[in-house]
Amino acid sequence: MKVPSLEGEMFMTAAYAPSARATCRSCQAKIGKDELRLSNIVDEDHYCQQHHYHADCFQLKPVFKNATYKDIFHVENLTKPDQEKVKAILEKLQKMEFKKKPQQKISNSKSKKSQPKNTDLKDCSNNEDDNKKTKKLSKEAAKKDKIQETTKNGESSESQSDEDEPGIFVLYDKSQKEEFKKIQQDLEKKTAGQLKSMLKANDQTQSGNKTELIERIADCMIKGCLEKCPNCSGGRPKFNPTQKVFKCPGYMDDTEFRFCNKVYGPKDLKRIPWVDV
Ligand SMILES: [Zn+2]
Ligand SMILES: [Zn+2]
Structure with missing residues (x-):
């Protein structure tokens, strides 16, 4: 899910850190290589702002108060337990930070599919095959993105x-x-x-x-x-x-x-x- 903002397109990504160079925006400690990392990205034509976090330190932007974990880019590339972890982190943050507004309550995770706002963006779950295809495609895209991201981060010099x-x-x-x-x-x-x-x-x-x-x-x-x-x-x-x-x-x-x-x-x-x- 990408959301337009004043600065550009905003979205969240999930990944295993490709290097140990990034610093967590929240706790200021380094994020270890291969550690589960969540990021807030603002992408505009001329610059790309990336704020990386340890998964447990993640700070949720208000625009994503209705997002589901599947709206986080590349989340499908994580292991199942890590996907569940990201989901739990996201839901916890949403509960903590935005619970005052009743329509955003996610107390019952089973009811979250009925949230109206995101359906057009990601809910293809009523068609299993399409869903699989999309996942496959996005995995390919993710690979390309990963290469791009690496370059953008200036981490390309790192030995692979x-x-x-x-x-x-x-x-x-x-x-x-x-x-x-x-x-x-x-x-x-x-x-x-x-x-x-x-x-x-x-x-x-x-x-x-x-x-x-x-x-x-x-x-x-x-x-x-x-x-x-x-x-x-x-x-x-x-x-x-x-x-x-x-x-x-x-x-x-x-x-x-x-x-x-x-x-x-x-x-x-x-x-x-x-x-x-
Ligand atoms: Zn941290
Ligand atoms: Zn344990």
Whole structure:
């Protein structure tokens, strides 16, 4: 959703920070590479103002008091738990800051689809196929945008050479890397469905594209399957290669999102041996 403003077009974006250079507008601390980042962007012909925030520090502009998380650009590129987190953050901010006006109350998240203002912009949910197509297209667009954004940020000089290596490789020694690659090759022959049932049998997340599924399985096979977060007992700690820690993104329970953010060192979490099926 883009909203015209005095300064230009305004919109929100969500991303994993492409570098550790940006400073959070709110707490003034650096936003780590790959950390979940929310941004307020004002885009005009001659300049682009970008205000970045840690997801938890995000400041919502009043113009987005009726926005839903799907109006945030690139949100579909985040992992499911992070999408839920962004949704919860947005709704929390909207409740906190704009609850005085009754028509903007979002106390019941199930009723939010009936908000009239955004329907023309994003609600194509009554047609599943169209929805999928749009998502695919916007993903492509997002890739292009990402490149543009990188250039705009002046981050283009940053080395992208590590991009192809899985993030968890920073915890691997040479022989483990070789084993990983071998397993990767073997798993390529399997279908995504087969990979998912392997993950399911080991109580691991089954979301993501084939590459992500394969990397997850290979890591489980070599190091063991990560236990769920002992702190909230529902979240699946996500590895941050820059900080070399696992951070729990929280999780969606039956009715609401549970925030966690607990951080674990590489050896703090239990690893359960992989079971072949
Ligand atoms: Zn911050
Ligand atoms: Zn947790």
